[in-house]
Amino acid sequence: MRPYIVFTKKELIEYGRTYKFFILFTIFIALGFMNPLTAKFMPKILESFMPEGIEIQLPPPSSLDSWAQFFKNVTQTGLFVAIIIFSGMMSREYEKGTLVNMITKGLPRQTVILSKFTASTLLWTLSYWTCFLITHIYTMYFWKGETVLELATSTLFLYLFGIMLISVLLIGSTLFKNSYGGLLFTEGFIAILFLLKLSHKIDNYNPLQLANQNINLLSGNLHPSKLKSPLFVCCTVIILSIISSILIFDKKQI
Amino acid sequence: MDQYIEYLPVIIPLFIIQIILSITAVIHVIRHPNYRFGKKQVWIPVVLFIGFIGPFIYFIFGRGDD
Numbered sequence: 499m500r501p502y503i504v505f506t507k508k509e510l511i512e513y514g515r516t517y518k519f520f521i522l523f524t525i526f527i528a529l530g531f532m533n534p535l536t537a538k539f540m541p542k543i544l545e546s547f548m549p550e551g552i553e554i555q556l557p558p559p560s561s562l563d564s565w566a567q568f569f570k571n572v573t574q575t576g577l578f579v580a581i582i583i584f585s586g587m588m589s590r591e592y593e594k595g596t597l598v599n600m601i602t603k604g605l606p607r608q609t610v611i612l613s614k615f616t617a618s619t620l621l622w623t624l625s626y627w628t629c630f631l632i633t634h635i636y637t638m639y640f641w642k643g644e645t646v647l648e649l650a651t652s653t654l655f656l657y658l659f660g661i662m663l664i665s666v667l668l669i670g671s672t673l674f675k676n677s678y679g680g681l682l683f684t685e686g687f688i689a690i691l692f693l694l695k696l697s698h699k700i701d702n703y704n705p706l707q708l709a710n711q712n713i714n715l716l717s718g719n720l721h722p723s724k725l726k727s728p729l730f731v732c733c734t735v736i737i738l739s740i741i742s743s744i745l746i747f748d749k750k751q752i
Numbered sequence: 753m754d755q756y757i758e759y760l761p762v763i764i765p766l767f768i769i770q771i772i773l774s775i776t777a778v779i780h781v782i783r784h785p786n787y788r789f790g791k792k793q794v795w796i797p798v799v800l801f802i803g804f805i806g807p808f809i810y811f812i813f814g815r816g817d818d
Contacts, residue, residue, distance in 0.1 A: 516811075516815075517776075517780070517811045517815070518811070518812075520776070520811075521807070521808055521811050521812065524769055524772065524773050524804075525804060525808065527769055528766060528769050528770070528804055531762050531765055531766045531769070532766065534762065535759065535762045535763070535766070538759065539759075579808065582812060583812065636761075636762055639761070
């Protein structure tokens with residue numbers, strides 16, 4: 499247990515010193531502020547793009563629009579930034595050979611993987627929920643009294659989807675010596691999820707649903723129980739990814 | 753102008769975050785003059801004027817090893 503705590507701490511310090519935590523955190527905070535603002539301004543922005551004389555009728559923005567912005571921004575910008583920041587998790591250590599000393603001195607190999615996963619998940623957790631909190635506070639401020647359905651479930655689903663991507667990135671990063679390898683691996687995984695969307699049967703199990711059905715959950719068009727199987731698949735992928743990363747790393751020459 | 757006062761509680765913090773991000777990046781650019789690519793004269797305007805993306809690109813791709 500002690501090596502695990504020490505190594506996780508070292509990871510967190512490293513994220514701090516390389517400014518990765520700072521960048522991730524500030525970008526998520528900024529997204530948190532931007533979501534309600536964009537939702538509020540969207541009708542005005544659209545109006546200013548319209549040629550003179552053409553009038554469009556838009557319903558006044560609601561709290562649902564603010565959350566739509568949240569899910570759009572976090573999946574498109576937030577996850578993208580997070581994946582780029584975490585992409586060098588293992589491969590940077592291979593490149594610099596910094597793990598050799600610690601492993602020959604008796605640090606268990608699985609501890610390395612588990613600590614890497616814990617540290618990156620902690621960073622993701624902190625950034626994601628701060629972003630959520632800010633959006634939540636401002637949405638309540640701008641749209642007093644308006645509520646949406648299943649907010650907690652819906653945000654939790656996206657959070658789990660993020661953890662799943664981090665765990666897939668961990669395999670990619672363990673497999674390849676170059677940090678772009680892990681990045682491409684994760685992008686390949688996302689591309690496969692998008693391809694699976696085409697088949698209606700498989701799509702019922704597709705974890706991608708956790709990231710793009712959120713608005714339907716909030717507006718009440720979809721009941722959370724419908725997303726049980728994607729949730730199950732997502733958790734399985736997380737566990738399998740961690741186990742396979744440990745197995746791959748055991749065989750890996752560093 | 754009146755219609756924008758309502759939005760100040762959001763715009764002000766957003767503005768502050770932007771300033772913090774740019775200033776941290778500028779200080780880092782000046783103090784650590786070895787980059788993976790580019791020069792000081794390139795990085796300073798990039799981190800100052802390209803919104804949130806400039807500092808992000810600098811810290812993730814442009815920052816040299818200490």
